[in-house]
Amino acid sequence: MAERTIDRRIARTRATLQHALISLIPKKGYEAITVEDICDVANVGRSTFYAHCTGKDDLKRRGLDEHLRALLSARQKEALAAQGDGRARSLAFSLLLFEHARDHLELYRALAGGRGGEVSLGSIREILSDLVRAELAVTAAKNLPGAAPREFVVQYVVGAYMAVLTWWLDRGAKPPPAEVDRMFRRLATDGILAHLVEGS
Amino acid sequence: MAERTIDRRIARTRATLQHALISLIPKKGYEAITVEDICDVANVGRSTFYAHCTGKDDLKRRGLDEHLRALLSARQKEALAAQGDGRARSLAFSLLLFEHARDHLELYRALAGGRGGEVSLGSIREILSDLVRAELAVTAAKNLPGAAPREFVVQYVVGAYMAVLTWWLDRGAKPPPAEVDRMFRRLATDGILAHLVEGS
């Protein structure tokens, strides 16, 4: 309502700043980047920078949120399609996110890979936690006595996934998403024991 | 060889600085802490601080390393004992680290819990990766075709463990270490599927 059509200058500046930040992260590492660096690369005055966001973290968060929104909508569609299919595949987010990461490799590598990724990984982690939590709520009717609490399982799965994702990204996203997805879901559902004894 | 007996003044100063940092983290969060804050709490001149370490991160790392060394030696003993037993228990580090964390709750909560934990978690993550890697090298003779690469499994397991550990710490380490250890190792070895259908 408030913002009908965004001024082209604003859009340009924001996009330029985003791109500048992303391009800077692999070179210096997120922590070492200064606001002046970003403005320098983007050819934008520092005053202008502060007119758009309150700092480095803010800029990063905006960019990440924007891209994750796209993934979320895709995930929504997938979920609906799976419901139509009759039964949703477990850990459905996995393949989706792997593919999304591959499609925006530079972005993800900058945001989540190696050093300096901790900040934005928090956002992804939370979103994933919600997805897994919802999925477990359907699959596991209630907490069995003696079993691990649901939140425990959520943390377990999401933590494992995040680790695998960043590892995959750091190594250049070599194996195709489908394969990485298969490996992850196999480990998660059947455990490492099954993985060790059987082969495929 | 070089440092026979450490000067008492040095030992005092270092310990005081460590304690000051630890006590500050829960209040302000690691990122917001300044060197002056630490010196203020510790009643130590800033010059003195820089005579001992190069900065905030350095101080933190030293403290963590020191405490992890203790754990490592314990782990070594455990590993030897298990070998004498005939067969080492899988994921042996789990119980050990949970117990160690409980015994140094404040330290771990400050270092690994909530916000500001990302820095030092890196150290723990690396150490754990080494342990798991070594364990897998024994258990899984070689990479089966079609199976996930060993490093993939390592990242998976360590990521899951770190997530569970920080979750446990953030919630006050309520369940006893033995129970958390059991839940984790069950999930890791048998997968979440087994956890969902069976109870215990």
Add this chain to the structure above:
DNA sequence: TCCGATACTGGACATGAAGTACGGAATTCG
């Protein structure tokens, strides 16, 4: 016990980044 060596004090200083403020130039929208 005493003395040389070593570590701490406390303050001054340089550096560099974070934010803020504002007049004038450029661009956009209607």
Add this chain to the structure above:
DNA sequence: CGAATTCCGTACTTCATGTCCAGTATCGGA
């Protein structure tokens, strides 16, 4: 085209970092 908005560039304040140094306290060895 004209009014409104945005951007530029510069200057300024604030704050934390890191270094340096002379004086003082404390330690370890003889």
